Amino acid sequence: MQSKFSKINLTVFLTLLVFTKQILAICPICTIAIGVGVGLAEYLGIDNSISGLWIGGFTVSLILWTINWFEKKKVSFPGRSLATTIVYYFIIVFPLYYPMGLIGHPSDKLLGIDKLVLGIIIGSVVLLLNSAIYSYIKAKRGKPHFPFQKVVMPIASLFILSFVLYFVTR
16 A cells, blocks of 8 residues: 555656756656655665665755756756755655654654655755766866766665665664
8 A cells, every 4th residue: 555655656746757848957766766766765664864875865866957958948047056956855854744744753763863755865965976976077077977877876875875774773
């Protein structure tokens, strides 16, 4: 039986797939893979800190995707990046708190922080760092080290951190 969270993920991804005319993401495959990872984690009952990693990565991917789309369409307004970031975190994180109630359980903490929130923060930072590192590598070398490096780096980082958090939260 699917949870509400999985149904919402499926709806979001189908909507993205249906209404996307051209893929303009930081990494479209990463965005889809991260979304699938979140749904799979929920379905398998994986710890919230690990789910949070993927939610954070997914959120950053969507933010960067949207900012790239704005740039391509020449849409500019004051605070565009900040506004995009705030909107995405609000529409993704707020429903996890209310009405779903997945954030805020006193027994679901790691290092004194809600596991889901901690995972979202770590996942966001990791994906943002991967994006910066990839851009640096590409600017320095003129090309990536290997094909699909843009895809492999963030997904591999999130997988490795998922295993680390799995052993930490056992």
